[in-house]
Structures are given as structure tokens and as C-alpha cells.
Amino acid sequence: MSIAIKAENLGKKYAISHEKKQRHHCNTLQESLTSMGKHLWRRCQHPLSQTSDAFDIEEFWALKDVSFNIKQGERVGIIGRNGAGKSTLLKILSRITSPTTGKVTIKGRVSSLLEVGTGFHPELTGRENIFLNGAILGMNKEEIKRKFDEIVSFAEVEKFLDTPVKRYSSGMYVRLAFGVAAHLEPEILIVDEVLAVGDLTFQNKCLSRMTEIGQSGRTVLFVSHNLNAVKQLCDRAILIENGSLRLEGTSDTVVESYVSSVAIHLAPSKEYEKNKDKVTAEIRAVSVTNEGATVDRVDLKDEIFVHMEYELYRDLTGISVGLQIIDIPSGQTILSSPDPELDVSRLGLRKQGLYRAIVRIPGNLLNTSTYTVKVGISDRYRIYDCIEDVVFEVVDRAGIVNIFGRKRKNSILSTQLIWDLYRLS
Amino acid sequence: MSQAINKSLSPSPEEIIISPEKSLTNLRRELWAYKDLFYILAWRDFKVRYKQTAIGAAWAIIRPLLTMIVFTVVFGRLAKLPSDGVPYPVLVFTAMLPWYFFASSFQASSNALISNADMIRKIYFPRIIMPISKLFVNLVDFLISFAILIMLMVWYRVTPSINILFLPLLLLMAGMAAAGAGLWFAALNVTYRDVCYLVPFIVQLGLYISPVGFSSSVIPDQWRIIYSINPMVGVIDGFRWAVFGQDVNISVLSFILSTVFIILLFASGIWFFQKTERNFADVI
Numbered sequence: 133m134s135i136a137i138k139a140e141n142l143g144k145k146y147a148i149s150h151e152k153k154q155r156h157h158c159n160t161l162q163e164s165l166t167s168m169g170k171h172l173w174r175r176c177q178h179p180l181s182q183t184s185d186a187f188d189i190e191e192f193w194a195l196k197d198v199s200f201n202i203k204q205g206e207r208v209g210i211i212g213r214n215g216a217g218k219s220t221l222l223k224i225l226s227r228i229t230s231p232t233t234g235k236v237t238i239k240g241r242v243s244s245l246l247e248v249g250t251g252f253h254p255e256l257t258g259r260e261n262i263f264l265n266g267a268i269l270g271m272n273k274e275e276i277k278r279k280f281d282e283i284v285s286f287a288e289v290e291k292f293l294d295t296p297v298k299r300y301s302s303g304m305y306v307r308l309a310f311g312v313a314a315h316l317e318p319e320i321l322i323v324d325e326v327l328a329v330g331d332l333t334f335q336n337k338c339l340s341r342m343t344e345i346g347q348s349g350r351t352v353l354f355v356s357h358n359l360n361a362v363k364q365l366c367d368r369a370i371l372i373e374n375g376s377l378r379l380e381g382t383s384d385t386v387v388e389s390y391v392s393s394v395a396i397h398l399a400p401s402k403e404y405e406k407n408k409d410k411v412t413a414e415i416r417a418v419s420v421t422n423e424g425a426t427v428d429r430v431d432l433k434d435e436i437f438v439h440m441e442y443e444l445y446r447d448l449t450g451i452s453v454g455l456q457i458i459d460i461p462s463g464q465t466i467l468s469s470p471d472p473e474l475d476v477s478r479l480g481l482r483k484q485g486l487y488r489a490i491v492r493i494p495g496n497l498l499n500t501s502t503y504t505v506k507v508g509i510s511d512r513y514r515i516y517d518c519i520e521d522v523v524f525e526v527v528d529r530a531g532i533v534n535i536f537g538r539k540r541k542n543s544i545l546s547t548q549l550i551w552d553l554y555r556l557s
Numbered sequence: 558m559s560q561a562i563n564k565s566l567s568p569s570p571e572e573i574i575i576s577p578e579k580s581l582t583n584l585r586r587e588l589w590a591y592k593d594l595f596y597i598l599a600w601r602d603f604k605v606r607y608k609q610t611a612i613g614a615a616w617a618i619i620r621p622l623l624t625m626i627v628f629t630v631v632f633g634r635l636a637k638l639p640s641d642g643v644p645y646p647v648l649v650f651t652a653m654l655p656w657y658f659f660a661s662s663f664q665a666s667s668n669a670l671i672s673n674a675d676m677i678r679k680i681y682f683p684r685i686i687m688p689i690s691k692l693f694v695n696l697v698d699f700l701i702s703f704a705i706l707i708m709l710m711v712w713y714r715v716t717p718s719i720n721i722l723f724l725p726l727l728l729l730m731a732g733m734a735a736a737g738a739g740l741w742f743a744a745l746n747v748t749y750r751d752v753c754y755l756v757p758f759i760v761q762l763g764l765y766i767s768p769v770g771f772s773s774s775v776i777p778d779q780w781r782i783i784y785s786i787n788p789m790v791g792v793i794d795g796f797r798w799a800v801f802g803q804d805v806n807i808s809v810l811s812f813i814l815s816t817v818f819i820i821l822l823f824a825s826g827i828w829f830f831q832k833t834e835r836n837f838a839d840v841i
Contacts, residue, residue: 224575226681228677228678228679228680228681228838229836229838230575230577230835231576234576234577235575236575237573238573238575239571242573244681246679250675250676251676255604255609256604264597264601267594267597267598268594268597268680268682269680270682
């Protein structure tokens, strides 16, 4: 088999400038203008200085020295945590952005689906948008004509072909968008998490379409947080961590080592130093405990306490502290619970200070798996802080079935339900 | 279905090399490969142009007609500027054809990238397609206005000269000027949104320093050279020369100056756009 994608020492550098903590707030236009004027004046006096007064320019390598080969016809999954550099890699491979260092040689036509429905025009009808979107994704007119009926029946929008898509329901819109995308026939297909659209039936339809594309000898690159889907769809996988390629191998081994590395590297509790950039509110510590002690592994039947410490640096109203429990292998959020969930009055003023919140997760709820705890502080307009570092594992010590490496219950939740039984005759 | 997919796999696929430096040489090949996208973007703009308007394409007629009437009254009747022996409304309208084509194309292509930021961020295509395709919608408006010009000429009994055969060439010059300026500003617009405010200002100012409402013969000789740096001077004078023949005063020197400037603008526009293109997705 010949090589379809050959990446050599790929690197991508971003220059990020972020504002230093402001010593004084600019509340009026005049104040911000004068501070801008001062800034400009200093800049003119020292035109060569790298960092200016109000901004820190920081170099950041989103991707560093990444090399790999992908053979023709292979289906390769790319996994890694948020911000590891997966999207940057995809953007380089699909030529949306150019690398800072290195080189990629690609044999064949590439289509990338970083998002479905890009370029859809709301004023145009479904029919017109199929042609428009098809052309945007790299199909020529003949190809689209040939595929037209298939796309329409895949998306189930026959009746609304001549309706402007701005009148479509969001489900119809997404189905049409994916319908066009799913009928691309490039030699190399790059997919980023687009399977997470539509209802379950439609998702399965998309998944089987992906498998079909993969089986037809096309090279597929697939980025997803859903590790199970990666295992199911891909022969091989690449693990990216902090911009570097950490591991390459069969999808089963890479996924497994990723899950266990997440479990090893990330502690069941984490404390955070005061960050000078965070001026309003900040999460200071998160931990998972059981019977008063921090634990990284709990039994299926045990209850779990999530402790969150956060500090508000000024009095705030309308803030919400959110807690999510995410199942790592599937990428699914299992639980989601914001602070003022039941009590709206808690959206009122909250005084500045250090707070601790404790949430109890009952036993026999989370099934055996590895979970991350995601905690965020936000109000309606912005997110002040959000962290996702704490990981814990739920194991089944009692179950005999567990010996064979299986879940006692083949379901998302492990809740035990009561069966009432009556003999009727 | 998978049978059908197999068939379209080409035996010897083309090779793409992605590296930090992008070469200019394969631009032509790429544009050819994406020609369908080019057509369809132009078609899209045309299609949505007058959606949800009450009188639709009539705007393409009303706008230049009203402007022509105002200019004729202000410059011809009130200021009593010379018209080189041509009916003033026709003199103005002839100039407005290339001017509006230039101004609308320039304005649309300067905004072409930021108004399609989503596509730039998510999909690869030769970015240059985006601003250039904007010229074609405005070409349609130009053709509509041209039909009105013919009617005006019939009404005022103006016979066109044989020079009218040069009109396509002059239109091409207007297009190159719009594309050159448009590419510069579209690329700058990605980083500096100041362009959004600058371009309407340039267009507004340009209308007064270009010979739209008046004839170039009112410009004193000592100002002629500076006046001709404006690339639209050559194009507009050329248009009048093509339509009215030798009656109209045209300076060869100023025409050559404008032409050279247009070629420079166009070439540098492509160069600058190509140079900055690869970072668009990161910055926009």
C-alpha cells in the first residue's frame, strides 16, 4: 500500500497576546482613549521593544515536531485532550492554515468536514444549498447532480426542497448539511466530531455511512472525543498530547493507554495557585472524596462527594457554578448540575470571599468507567474559570462478571431498580 | 453503494505538498480546479442580492438614474460646467457606468473575506475566489445600466462612435482596478477591521475626485498629472471617448498614467493577497 499522508516535523506556532491585569479599569471612552494614547506614545518611543506595555505577547506551539505516515485506505483516529493540538493538526492537513515548520505530502483529493453546513445560505432553498455546499466542499457540478437524489433521501427533506433553509427546523438543517457532506467522495476524508449531530437514528445512519466510506478503500482521518467510536471505526489511532505525538498504534491499544494515562496523570484532587490573569472569580480546588478521604477509585455502590473551592474577588450577582461528570471513554456528559439548580434566589448577590461547595453523588448511579470532573464559574455573559483535571474511576469490586472485564450492567447508569412481582394466574 | 464509491477512486491521484511557504506557481492550476466554486459563489450572490426586497432588480435601475438626475442638476444646471457638446445627462451616465461598477465591486470584495469568515475558518479553497467572485454580480448591474445608457442615447439622439469597440477593454481596466484595490483591502480587513470604515470613505471621496459629475476638461493643466494618479480617471475618460468619439477631450498622458497605475495595483494586490493568505484562518 502506498502512503497517502506523510507528515514530517510539523509545527505550528501561534503568537497569543493577552492583556495584563489592568491596574485601573477603563470605564469611559475617554479613559480608554487616553490609555491608548499613552500606549501609542511609548510604542513610538521604543518601536523595537518586543512586548508593549499593556499586552504580553507569548509564543505558543500548538503543535511541535509531529511526524507520521498514513497508508492509503487506512482509517486513523486522532485522540487527545481538549487543546492538545488535534484541531490544529486537522486544519493543517486540510490546508486551512499553514504550518510554521515541517512539511506534509498528501496523495489524493482531500475533503475535510470540520463542521457540516459551512457556507449554507439561509435565503437559498434546500435544493440550491445542496449545490452551493457541494461546491464549497469540493464537488463539481456533475458529481452533485449525480448524487442529488441520494443526498435528498439521506437527509429526508424531499418535501422542503424548495423552501429557504432559514425556515428549516434545526434537525432538518443538520440532516441536509450532513447529507451533502456524507456524499463526498474524496480519496482522503478528514472528519472532526461531526457525528454528534441529529437524533440517535440519524447518528447511526451517519456512523454506518462512515464505515461504508472507510471500507471502500478511502483514507479516513477521524477526530473524536468518543473513544468508543474511534475504536469501532478506526484501525489505527494517534494520541496527541501537548502538541506532540505521544503514541501511535492500533486503535485499541492507543485508546486503552490514553484512558489509563488520563487516570494516572490526573489526580483525584487538585489545588490551584492564584492566577494573576483571573481577576473576578477563580476555582481554587476540586477533589473527589468518599468517607472523608480523597479517593481516585470508588466502588460502584459507594457514594461520592465532589468538593469545589472557589474564590470570588468581588461581589457578584447572577453567577452560576457548574459541575459536570464526563465519561472519558465515550466523551458523554453523564451528569450536569449548576449551582442554583433548584433555588433561583441563589442567583442574587454573592459576596466576595472563598467558598466551598459539596455535591453528593449517590452510590449505584455511575457505572464502572473513568470519569472527569468539570467545574466552571460563569454568568450569562462570560465564563470566568473552567477546569477539567480531576479524574476518578468507578469499579465494581463485588461483581463476579467484573472478572471477565465486563460491566455488570451494560448501560450508562448502574442504578438498581426494584422489581415488584405479582403472580397473576 | 460502496461499488459506486470505488469506481471514482482515481488510479494516480495528484500530490499536494503543504509547507510553510506557498508557491505562486500552482495558483492557476488551483483556480481551474475550483472553477465550479467560483461560478457558484457568483451565482449565490446574484441569487440572494434582491431577496426580500419589494421591487427587486429595479434597484439596479433606480439608483444610477436618480444619481444621474442629481448630478445633472447640480453640475450641469447650477454650476453650469462644460459638457464638451454632449447632453449633460448622457455625459454623466456614461461615467457612472464604470464608476458604479468599480465602487460596488471594490466595496463588496473588501468585505468578502470577513463576511464569509466561517468558510475561511472551516474549509480550504483558494481564498482569492472570494473577493474576485464579487465582481461578477456587479457586472450584471453594469449590463442593466448599459441598457439604460443605450435608451438615453436614443432619447438624446447621440450617435456612438466606432471607438465603442474598445469598451470591453476599458471595462476590464475598471475590473482590474476594483480587483486590485479589493484584494489589498480584503486582506487587510482580515487583521484590521478599520478597513470597514475606510472603504466607504474612499468610495465617497473617489466619486468627487473622479470625473463622474463633470468632464476632465475642467481640470487645469498644472493639476492634470496628480489628478490622473486616480486610476478611474483614465477609465472614465476612456469610456466617454469610446461612446462619444473625438468630441471629448482626453489626455493621452493621463490615460497612460492611469493604465500603468491600474496594472501596478492589480499585480501588487494579487501579490499581497497571496502573501498574507495562509494566515487568514488564524487571524480572522
